[in-house]
Amino acid sequence: MSYAQKNKLLNKQLPSYAGFLVLLFALVITVILSGNTFVFVSKATVGSEPKNIQVSNLSDTSFSVSYTTDTSVVGTISYGIDPATPGIALDDRDEQTGHSIEHQVHFITIKNLKPTTRYYYVIDSGSQKAENNGSPYEITTAATLANRQTGQPTVSGTVSLNDGSSPSEGIITVSTDNSAPLAALIGTDGSYNIPLSQLRDTTGSTLAALTSETVLNLQVQTPTEQSTAHVLLNQAEHVPTIVLSQNYDFTLNSAGQSVVSALSASQSAAAFPVLATPAPVSSPEIDSPKEAQAFSDQQPLFDGRALPNTEVDITIQSNNEIDVKLQSDTSGSWQYRPAMTLAPGKHTITIQSVNASGIMQTISNHFTVYASGSKFTEPSVSPVAPTPQPTVIPTPTVLPTATPTPPPSTPTVNTTPAPTSAPVPKTGSSALVIGMVTAAGAIGIGALLIFLSIV
Numbered sequence: 001m002s003y004a005q006k007n008k009l010l011n012k013q014l015p016s017y018a019g020f021l022v023l024l025f026a027l028v029i030t031v032i033l034s035g036n037t038f039v040f041v042s043k044a045t046v047g048s049e050p051k052n053i054q055v056s057n058l059s060d061t062s063f064s065v066s067y068t069t070d071t072s073v074v075g076t077i078s079y080g081i082d083p084a085t086p087g088i089a090l091d092d093r094d095e096q097t098g099h100s101i102e103h104q105v106h107f108i109t110i111k112n113l114k115p116t117t118r119y120y121y122v123i124d125s126g127s128q129k130a131e132n133n134g135s136p137y138e139i140t141t142a143a144t145l146a147n148r149q150t151g152q153p154t155v156s157g158t159v160s161l162n163d164g165s166s167p168s169e170g171i172i173t174v175s176t177d178n179s180a181p182l183a184a185l186i187g188t189d190g191s192y193n194i195p196l197s198q199l200r201d202t203t204g205s206t207l208a209a210l211t212s213e214t215v216l217n218l219q220v221q222t223p224t225e226q227s228t229a230h231v232l233l234n235q236a237e238h239v240p241t242i243v244l245s246q247n248y249d250f251t252l253n254s255a256g257q258s259v260v261s262a263l264s265a266s267q268s269a270a271a272f273p274v275l276a277t278p279a280p281v282s283s284p285e286i287d288s289p290k291e292a293q294a295f296s297d298q299q300p301l302f303d304g305r306a307l308p309n310t311e312v313d314i315t316i317q318s319n320n321e322i323d324v325k326l327q328s329d330t331s332g333s334w335q336y337r338p339a340m341t342l343a344p345g346k347h348t349i350t351i352q353s354v355n356a357s358g359i360m361q362t363i364s365n366h367f368t369v370y371a372s373g374s375k376f377t378e379p380s381v382s383p384v385a386p387t388p389q390p391t392v393i394p395t396p397t398v399l400p401t402a403t404p405t406p407p408p409s410t411p412t413v414n415t416t417p418a419p420t421s422a423p424v425p426k427t428g429s430s431a432l433v434i435g436m437v438t439a440a441g442a443i444g445i446g447a448l449l450i451f452l453s454i455v
Contacts, residue, residue: 047070049125050128051069052068052221053130055139057109058141058180060115060141060145061111062113064108065107066107068105068221068222068223069126072102073127074126075108075126076089076091081118086121089109092109105185113141114141119139120137121139145206154194154237155236156192157241158189158190168188170220171186173221174196174199175216177217180200196233202299210233216232217230220244227243229247230250231250281307281332283361284351284352284353284361286363286365287305293365294367295368297369298341299340299342300367301336303334305328306328309327309330312325313352318343322338324336328353346367348366348367
């Protein structure tokens with residue numbers, strides 16, 4: 001073969017070689033960018049579901065929404081009088097710094113609102129959002145109070161882990177049996193301070209009535225642990241250290257008797273008794289409400305037991321059904337207080353959680369809520385017909401791994417993508433688009449070169 005013939009053959013083959021190289025490049029780019037996209041979406045989706053949702057600090061001009069997530073994500077609230085034109089509220093810590101960062105414990109306060117006005121809101125958590133069965137949550141701000149409560153103490157103390165260190169993030173909530181909850185973030189040193197001067201009743205229309213014998217219910221929540229404590233009003237300013245996963249009742253003495261007399265501020269923490277944590281249970285339980293129990297509080301505190309660190313699904317059948325998911329703590333305890341008042345009448349609470357055999361169990365109790373100020377007269381509203389005994393229904397569904405999912409507040413989490421108005425990362429989608437465009441261009445060039453080599 002002559003030199004000219006060899007050169008002509010080489011010139012004819014070069015486009016073919018180049019075409020194959022370009023196609024190989026397109027394949028590599030597509031795999032790499034698409035792979036990164038899938039990894040990103042998986043990380044953004046898993047662990048961003050809001051849990052332990054709670055509404056607190058309701059006043060005439062503001063309210064707070066708190067929740068936890070399994071992984072650190074950006075959390076915001078879309079809110080407004082008109083759901084179609086929402087504003088955006090950042091986490092309280094992000095408001096201070098001016099830019100959004102990822103958290104596992106989220107605490108968002110919506111401010112500068114109008115008194116006695118209905119607002120709509122949606123929780124935007126990472127790549128997910130929480131709604132009320134496909135619609136925004138609704139909340140009505142309280143009325144402006146003519147008088148402010150003075151002379152009330154501030155609930156103060158510290159929270160620690162078992163090793164004595166401070167939790168990285170946490171929320172503490174305080175309430176009475178007849179008040180709406182107040183809540184605050186726990187400081188980086190484990191300290192907390194919640195003034196009781198703004199404590200309102202369950203309706204938010206008046207200040208809560210407080211006496212020296214008033215029992216304050218404290219709840220501490222982190223992404224993985226929770227604790228409860230009960231203190232008298234005159235103990236509020238010097239609450240002993242709460243160690244997470246332990247439950248306390250400082251209103252009782254060592255003999256289990258009620259403590260009514262004022263306690264000295266210099267009294268050591270050892271003088272406050274600690275109720276022993278109950279032995280682990282083998283199946284889920286509802287401790288409150290008992291079957292046919294009645295509440296004068298229209299936002300009653302529900303609690304019970306389950307296997308430690310296990311998901312508990314709670315359904316409250318009322319005029320508006322409430323569905324929430326939460327996780328028991330390391331001792332198996334769980335608690336839930338509805339973020340909205342329950343209508344007077346008869347209701348049913350149902351929980352689902354796995355037992356020690358890996359079988360999902362369903363337990364139901366019926367309870368009654370009396371209207372505020374009714375003094376336990378029988379209400380006329382009966383949304384749910386009662387049955388005489390609790391029902392335990394084992395369902396043969398093995399739960400391979402108990403994965404925590406959302407509280408208190410209330411609502412069912414809708415895992416549809418967050419609206420574009422929320423500051424949710426878009427890296428994965430961008431990578432996929434770039435990868436597809438790059439691959440398409442490279443494939444076209446490669447095909448053209450191969451065609452030229454054939455021609």
